[in-house]
Amino acid sequence: MSQKSEHHYQRLIQVFKRCFKEDYNTLLVAGEDEPYYQPARHEGEYNQVVFAHGFFASALHETAHWCIAGEARRKQFDYGYWYEPDGRNEAQQKSFEQVERKPQALEWLFSLCCDFPFQVSVDNLNGVEVDRQAFTEKVAEQLTQLLETDALPKRAVTFAKALCREFNCSWPNRQKVRIHY
Incomplete structure (x- = not known):
């Protein structure tokens, strides 16, 4: 699925980087399969908000989750939440x-x-x-x-x-x- 050039996910990555790289040590990253949040594991690494398949909407959605997560949650993989997979009652x-x-x-x-x-x-x-x-x-x-x-x-x-x-x-x-x- 192609995206219009004005809605290419790279623009979101750059906007996020300008907003949050310095103050929050966090980057928005295009991932492969499932989206997730990975806090930095070592000094000098960045926290990563990873969105799925290079999808623009996924990048917006994962950024929304990150904007809600408090400081303690942002220290945990995927904010410490357990996800109920597809097939829910x-x-x-x-x-x-x-x-x-x-x-x-x-x-x-x-x-x-x-x-x-x-x-x-x-x-x-x-x-x-x-x-x-x-x-x-x-x-x-x-x-x-x-x-x-x-x-x-x-x-x-x-x-x-x-x-x-x-x-x-x-x-x-x-x-x-x-x-x-």
Whole structure:
């Protein structure tokens, strides 16, 4: 799958690097298969936010998770979270959606800041049927709440504003969120 040149993942890597390499010793890295977070293991190494298959959307999503993770979580592989794989039952999927609401809201914010299409990820192709529209509405509500209450994490604001500059986009508002779903 080819990406438009304006939405090539290398641009995200460079924006992330400008924002976080010095202050957080962290880089955004294109990976192969599953995305993950790898804290630096030795002096002189960088923490790495690794996204999947060079996908632009994956880079935005993994950056969102990193922007939410607190200092203690950023010292652990994959932030110390256990991931419930594809094939989740209804209760597991509901739990997944609850946990994913905020990172996907930030991913949506980042998408708006670089004029890239956003689509929720339910990440459960072999499990219970998922109501994508209902989840999309919950993610939109989360993003709207974050924007209206100025409750965005500091690193998310830094990255989002840098994306707006890089991609010549205006800061999103509630109306812009509603229009895009």
